[in-house]
Amino acid sequence: MRRRVAIIGAGMTLFRRRMLETGKELSFEAAKMALDAAGLTLKDIESVVEGSAPDAFDGVHMKGEYLIDGSGGIGKPYQRVYVGGGTGVFTPVAGWWNVASGLYDTCLCVAEEKMSPLHPHPQYAFWSIFDQILERPLGTTLLWIFSLEMRRYMHKYGIKEEEIAEVAVKNKGNAVDHPCAQLGAKITVDDVMRSEPICSPVKRLDVSPPSDGAAAVILASEKVAKKLTDQPVWLDGVGWTLDSTHWTNRDLAYPEYVEKAAKMAYKMAGIKNPRKEIDIAEPYDPFDYKELHHLEGLQLAGKGEAPKLAIEGVSQRDGDMPVCPSGGLLGVGNPIAAAGMMKVCECFWQLRGEAGKRQVKKDAHTAVAQAWGDLMQVGTVTVMRS
Amino acid sequence: MPFKIGIVGVGYAGFDTMTPGLSTRELMFEAASRAYADAGIDPRKDVQSFICCTEDFWEGISITDEYMPDQLGAVLRPLCTVSSDGLVGVATACMHIASGLADVAVVESHSKASDVVNPNEIMSFGFDPVYNRHLDVDPRFLAGLEMTRYLKDSGTKREYCADVAVKNKKNALSNTRGVYGTNLSRETVLASPNAAAPLTELESSKVIDGSIVMVLASAEKAKKLGDHTVWVRGIGWSSDTPVIEDRDLATAAYAEQAAARAYKMADVRAPVSAFDLAEVDDTYSYKELQHLEALKLAAKGKAGRMVDSGSFDRNGKLPVNASGGSLGVGHLLEATGLHRLLEAILQLRGQAGQLQIPGARKAVVQSWRGIPTATGAVAVLGN
Amino acid sequence: MSQKITSYPGHEITPEDLKASKYLEIIQKVEPKYSWAAGVAISRFLNELKEGRLIGRKCDQCERILVPPRMYCERCYRPTDSWVYVKDTGTVNTYSISHVGTDARRLKSPLLVAVVEIDEASPGMGILHTLSEVEPSRVTIGMKVQAVWKPAEERQGAITDIRYFKPFEGV
Ligand SMILES: [Zn+2]
Numbered sequence: 018m019r020r021r022v023a024i025i026g027a028g029m030t031l032f033r034r035r036m037l038e039t040g041k042e043l044s045f046e047a048a049k050m051a052l053d054a055a056g057l058t059l060k061d062i063e064s065v066v067e068g069s070a071p072d073a074f075d076g077v078h079m080k081g082e083y084l085i086d087g088s089g090g091i092g093k094p095y096q097r098v099y100v101g102g103g104t105g106v107f108t109p110v111a112g113w114w115n116v117a118s119g120l121y122d123t124c125l126c127v128a129e130e131k132m133s134p135l136h137p138h139p140q141y142a143f144w145s146i147f148d149q150i151l152e153r154p155l156g157t158t159l160l161w162i163f164s165l166e167m168r169r170y171m172h173k174y175g176i177k178e179e180e181i182a183e184v185a186v187k188n189k190g191n192a193v194d195h196p197c198a199q200l201g202a203k204i205t206v207d208d209v210m211r212s213e214p215i216c217s218p219v220k221r222l223d224v225s226p227p228s229d230g231a232a233a234v235i236l237a238s239e240k241v242a243k244k245l246t247d248q249p250v251w252l253d254g255v256g257w258t259l260d261s262t263h264w265t266n267r268d269l270a271y272p273e274y275v276e277k278a279a280k281m282a283y284k285m286a287g288i289k290n291p292r293k294e295i296d297i298a299e300p301y302d303p304f305d306y307k308e309l310h311h312l313e314g315l316q317l318a319g320k321g322e323a324p325k326l327a328i329e330g331v332s333q334r335d336g337d338m339p340v341c342p343s344g345g346l347l348g349v350g351n352p353i354a355a356a357g358m359m360k361v362c363e364c365f366w367q368l369r370g371e372a373g374k375r376q377v378k379k380d381a382h383t384a385v386a387q388a389w390g391d392l393m394q395v396g397t398v399t400v401m402r403s
Numbered sequence: 404m405p406f407k408i409g410i411v412g413v414g415y416a417g418f419d420t421m422t423p424g425l426s427t428r429e430l431m432f433e434a435a436s437r438a439y440a441d442a443g444i445d446p447r448k449d450v451q452s453f454i455c456c457t458e459d460f461w462e463g464i465s466i467t468d469e470y471m472p473d474q475l476g477a478v479l480r481p482l483c484t485v486s487s488d489g490l491v492g493v494a495t496a497c498m499h500i501a502s503g504l505a506d507v508a509v510v511e512s513h514s515k516a517s518d519v520v521n522p523n524e525i526m527s528f529g530f531d532p533v534y535n536r537h538l539d540v541d542p543r544f545l546a547g548l549e550m551t552r553y554l555k556d557s558g559t560k561r562e563y564c565a566d567v568a569v570k571n572k573k574n575a576l577s578n579t580r581g582v583y584g585t586n587l588s589r590e591t592v593l594a595s596p597n598a599a600a601p602l603t604e605l606e607s608s609k610v611i612d613g614s615i616v617m618v619l620a621s622a623e624k625a626k627k628l629g630d631h632t633v634w635v636r637g638i639g640w641s642s643d644t645p646v647i648e649d650r651d652l653a654t655a656a657y658a659e660q661a662a663a664r665a666y667k668m669a670d671v672r673a674p675v676s677a678f679d680l681a682e683v684d685d686t687y688s689y690k691e692l693q694h695l696e697a698l699k700l701a702a703k704g705k706a707g708r709m710v711d712s713g714s715f716d717r718n719g720k721l722p723v724n725a726s727g728g729s730l731g732v733g734h735l736l737e738a739t740g741l742h743r744l745l746e747a748i749l750q751l752r753g754q755a756g757q758l759q760i761p762g763a764r765k766a767v768v769q770s771w772r773g774i775p776t777a778t779g780a781v782a783v784l785g786n
Numbered sequence: 787m788s789q790k791i792t793s794y795p796g797h798e799i800t801p802e803d804l805k806a807s808k809y810l811e812i813i814q815k816v817e818p819k820y821s822w823a824a825g826v827a828i829s830r831f832l833n834e835l836k837e838g839r840l841i842g843r844k845c846d847q848c849e850r851i852l853v854p855p856r857m858y859c860e861r862c863y864r865p866t867d868s869w870v871y872v873k874d875t876g877t878v879n880t881y882s883i884s885h886v887g888t889d890a891r892r893l894k895s896p897l898l899v900a901v902v903e904i905d906e907a908s909p910g911m912g913i914l915h916t917l918s919e920v921e922p923s924r925v926t927i928g929m930k931v932q933a934v935w936k937p938a939e940e941r942q943g944a945i946t947d948i949r950y951f952k953p954f955e956g957v
Contacts, residue, residue: 019503027788031796037809038796046795054788071465076816078460078528081486082776085645092660095642095778096491099484101466107483111495118501136813140890145465149820150828151854151945152914156888161899161914164882172880172927197794217883217922230796255504259472259482261860262428265901265912266852269880277479366788373789391469426825432858439863447863463820473860520819533812 022116023242023249024109024401026055027362029232032199032350036229040075040131041087043231047355048089048127051233056245062235063121065090067097068108068128070353070390073142074135088127094120100257101146101390102303103397104128105232105357110255110397112236122238128358129231139227146392148262160224162393164216166269167306171218173270174321176309178218182209183327184305185222188341191334192348194374197359199228199350209305225303228350232358234365250368254286254400264392275314275387275396282385283316286400291316295400296381297367298338299360301389302345311387312340314396335378342367342377357388361399368403406668408497409625409632410617410784411507412442413745417613418580418733421517427462430614431513432474438616439476443629444507446476450618451505453482456492456512456737460525463518475511475616487640488512489615489741490770490780494638496619506624512738513614522610529775535647540599543607543687545774547599549652550689554601556653556704559692561601563707565592567688568606568730570710574717575727577757578746582611582733592688606688611733615741631752636783637671639664643777650777655690658697658769661781665767669783674699679763680750681721682743684771684779685728694769695723698781722760725750740770740780751786827855830869832943838935842907844870853907873905874933875954879912883922898922902931902951915945919952930954 028050030036030043038046044067052058067088072080081097088095098104098111105128112126132139143159170176183206192201204222212221242249258277260267279291288294300311309323317338318326326332332340343349343363346356364384366372387398414437416430425433439446446453453475457467464470468484471477481504485492489512496508519525526542538544554561569589575581587605595605625632641660643650650656662674671677681700685691692706700721701709709715715723726732726746735742747766749755755763764786771779799809824832827843831854834841842851843866845859851870852859859866881900887893898917903910917925918934931951941947 028791029794031794031798033796033798035799035804036796037799043796050791050795054791072459073465075532076528076814077532078525079458079486079772079776082529082642082645082772082778083531085642085778090642091644092641092656094494094640094664096495096640097486099466099486100468111483114495114498114502114504117504118498120498120501138890140886141888142465144888145459145463146469148470149463149822150824150832154944154946155899155914155916156897157914158884158886158888158890160886161882161884164884165880165899165901168882168927169880197796213885214883215886217885219882257481257483258479259468259477261478262470262473263854263856263860265879265914266910268910269901274479278481281481369788371788371790391466394469423823424826426823426828429825429827429857445863447861460818463818463822473856474858476860476863478860515823518820518822520821521817525818528816528818532814536814 020117020119021239022113022252023237023239024234024252024365025237025242025246025249026051026235027365028054029197029359029362030230031197032228032230032352034199034226034228035133040129041084043131043229044084044087044127044129047231047233048125051235055235057235059089062089062123062125064094064115064124066108066111066115066124066126068104068354069097070101070104070130071142073145074132074139076134084129089125100395100397102353103388103390103395104354106361106386106388106397106399107257108358109234109236109252109361109399110257113252113255116236116238122241124236126236127231127233128354130352130355131229132227132352133229160216160219163304164219166393167218169269170306170310176324179206179210180324180328181306181309182206184308185209185347187327187333188302188345188347191342192344195344195349198344198348200226201344201348219304223305225346225351228352230350230352230355232355232362234361248369250365251402252399253402254282256281256398258396260394264394269393271320272310272314272396274394275311278396278398279315282398282400288400295383295385296379297342297364297377297384298340299343299363299386300340301357301387302341302347303351305347307389308341311389315385315387339377342375360386364401368401406636407622408500408635409620409622410635410748411620411625411628411632412438412618413748414438414441415613415615415745418582418611420582420611422612427513427515428470428474431511434614435475435511435616438618442618444618450507450509451481452499452508453477453480454492454495454510455484456487456489457484458486458737460528461519461736475509488770488772488780489738490744490782491640493617493744493782494640494780497635497638500619500621507618507620510617512741514610514736514738515612516610516736517612526774542774543599543602545647546602546687550602552652553689553693558704559707562589563711564606564688565589566710567685567691568592570716571685571724571728571730574725575731578727578732581727581731583609584727584731602687608686608729608734611735613735613738615738615745617741633748633751634785636785637665637669638782640780647775655693655697657777657779658694661779662698665781665783671783678721678765678767680725680747680760681723681767682726682747683723683769685724685730686734686771686773690771698767698769725758725760743770744768744782747784751784827857831855835947836941836943838938840872840874840904842870842872844868850908853904853911854913872907876902876904876931878925878927878929878931879903880927881917881925898925915948916950918950
């Protein structure tokens with residue numbers, strides 16, 4: 018017996034390279050803000066979901082347990098869910114099943130990431146995501162698979178680096194209007210092209226930064242939501258999919274796993290023509306080409322055709338289908354799990370018309386948020402409606 | 404409408420101190436293949452959700468779900484990690500089914516403890532890095548603290564804890580999965596070296612390798628899948644504070660809360676007389692007593708005496724850990740809850756062999772995530 | 787951020803704050819250690835590397851030859867059927883020029899990394915490795931490459947028994 022689920026409050030902390038607050042404190046700040054926004058206290062919450070990516074960042078084993086008090090989970094049914102970088106959008110998905118199943122009427126969903134504790138650099142944690150026998154001995158970094166994928170994508174569809182750079186320009190520009198943003202800036206395609214090569218074709222300005230931060234939403238059943246707010250945002254579709262472990266055996270030019278996840282969410286939400294029905298998209302953009310890749314997976318652009326959207330203005334904030342009006346990970350920052358949740362929060366604020374300077378021009382009723390993770394492998398998708 | 408979700412297939416592999424011939428993924432493939440055959444399903448067609456219960460540091464891999472899909476038949480399907488004990492994975496599967504997201508959902512958890520060279524250090528990484536981790540001692544010190552406080556507050560005799568180890572290790576002698584089955588005297592248990600005084604080594608379970616897979620289905624779908632469905636009638640899970648100094652170390656608040664939720668769903672009003680068997684967490688001897696009281700299967704402070712008097716023996720009033728539990732069979736890290744669920748399911752199906760409790764129809768299963776957590780789950784089962 | 791919300795929690799720490807010891811840090815080394823069982827498929831693969839050969843597994847149902855080998859076919863969900871030697875040559879599926887190491891520090895000289903689709907395995911069966919003996923600017927997608935092995939006495943049964951791949955010189 019599926020029940021309709023609504024988002025009734027959202028909150029987030031600043032995203033910064035290094036924060037004074039611990040992971041617990043960041044979780045608390047975001048959760049408290051979401052509770053306040055919904056007009057609730059922790060007593061009103063029946064279950065709690067926490068999303069956080071690798072334990073290696075914090076050096077705490079069973080990080081989900083460590084974060085319980087900060088996330089408001091003491092004495093409650095508490096779950097930590099985890100699908101790598103896809104976790105942020107997956108956290109409200111887990112909240113969705115807590116409520117849609119009829120088990121609980123209210124669920125607090127918190128996503129937190131504190132990347133700065135790891136020395137010498139948070140990137141080091143990503144070494145241990147690779148196959149310990151066949152890949153780690155080669156001295157892998159996460160940047161490798163992104164650059165390998167970006168190159169394959171460019172090759173397959175004849176896309177130029179300059180076209181991809183338009184995404185970085187758009188998103189960092191949008192982030193200027195986000196009060197929590199770490200890297201909002203007005204830059205040009207030239208700036209991106211001239212930035213230092215890291216893992217060619219990936220350059221410094223193609224990449225989102227490591228960050229600390231947290232974000233949270235409150236979910237409620239239809240009955241409870243209607244009592245508490247006149248402006249519920251309905252979480253009408255959820256989807257997720259994992260592809261094979263063997264990423265080197267896969268078509269790197271197209272994210273089939275995102276397509277499958279999106280189709281699952283669209284089917285649930287009754288969306289038949291995504292490009293026509295979706296007003297705002299917040300696809301995962303840890304790298305600029307990833308936004309394009311994911312727009313194609315989300316069926317919002319044909320294969321190889323996503324670069325046109327930014328260039329022709331469709332995906333700009335005043336365009337026909339704004340993409341990452343928040344500023345995305347490239348501009349707001351990328352505290353892994355919190356970054357995906359930030360996208361869900363942005364959709365919530367946009368659909369309620371509360372996004373202030375970031376409010377999109379068009380009258381928006383349907384939004385999609387998506388995150389990606391693991392070894393080029395997982396897609397997580399939520400569809401929201403006002 | 405009463406809560407009712409079917410467990411239609413079980414499979415397992417391993418149950419040994421080491422499984423050096425197989426990788427984690429190969430071990431999982433064995434367990435999953437058996438579970439799918441047991442349920443009569445094809446994972447490539449019939450399953451809408453896969454759930455793995457794992458922790459990164461036990462695997463030695465960050466983001467372990469990366470390495471899960473292929474061997475479960477989950478490629479390009481919904482699969483996720485729930486970083487918890489397998490019973491919380493079962494709760495997740497129940498929610499997926501109850502929400503209509505899935506007709507059939509699969510839960511996997513495993514232990515490849517033999518891959519881990521320094522398990523004590525990893526357990527220590529679970530402690531608060533600022534307040535607790537500087538203590539350079541065996542992480543089981545927390546068990547020692549809890550046991551001391553439990554004995555004092557409940558007035559339980561120290562010897563009764565040893566009796567738990569005696570009972571469970573003896574039960575495991577009849578279990579084909581049992582690794583640590585043996586006949587011991589209370590005196591031998593008490594005289595074994597201290598793990599963290601007062602807890603002794605023979606009262607502290609030892610890790611083994613294994614993978615367990617469960618196939619769950621909606622009531623409607625379960626009717627079409629075989630004739631040995633065991634029903635989940637209630638399920639609950641809960642966590643106490645992660646700050647160990649803040650906890651009431653004498654009681655297992657998480658188990659009380661989880662049981663209250665599961666009992667409410669299953670409409671269990673008098674737990675003492677509601678079940679034909681119980682599988683409760685016995686990672687350490689005193690934990691079984693603490694948990695029996697939290698589950699209201701024994702009055703506060705009375706669990707120890709009831710063990711001593713044989714009430715919880717296999718032929719007693721309420722057989723508790725007739726399988727041998729974690730002390731007798733071995734501890735499977737995050738798969739421990741699924742192991743105990745497996746033992747209860749085999750009982751309710753009448754497939755428990757030498758362990759069989761005649762006429763078993765209702766069971767309660769409880770898990771605990773181990774040191775340093777205060778998190779656990781409870782499931783109420785019926786056939 | 788909602789326009790209804792006017793203040794945003796969190797306090798940034800700058801590198802200068804840290805240098806000035808304005809905030810306390812607790813420094814710990816977390817050193818988990820593992821001895822992973824490689825399993826049936828990868829143990830054989832590693833043993834063959836030691837012999838200077840690449841091996842895959844064949845699934846008779848979908849008729850794919852899988853590299854690296856695995857004992858189960860993830861598409862058909864059944865055990866794979868037989869061992870098949872494959873060539874130590876292949877085609878560059880994609881490549882990158884890496885200027886950073888595992889911990890994000892800049893490398894003294896850039897490293898060429900690639901996904902190499904192995905000849906005689908099924909289409910798309912690539913492995914991750916490095917390229918050398920070639921100018922970065924001359925690498926192309928679709929380029930033929932061959933494995934450069936360590937001398938037999940130095941091989942240990944590891945992926946690094948292949949030093950790197952270089953442009954194919956054979957016929
Ligand atoms: Zn096959």
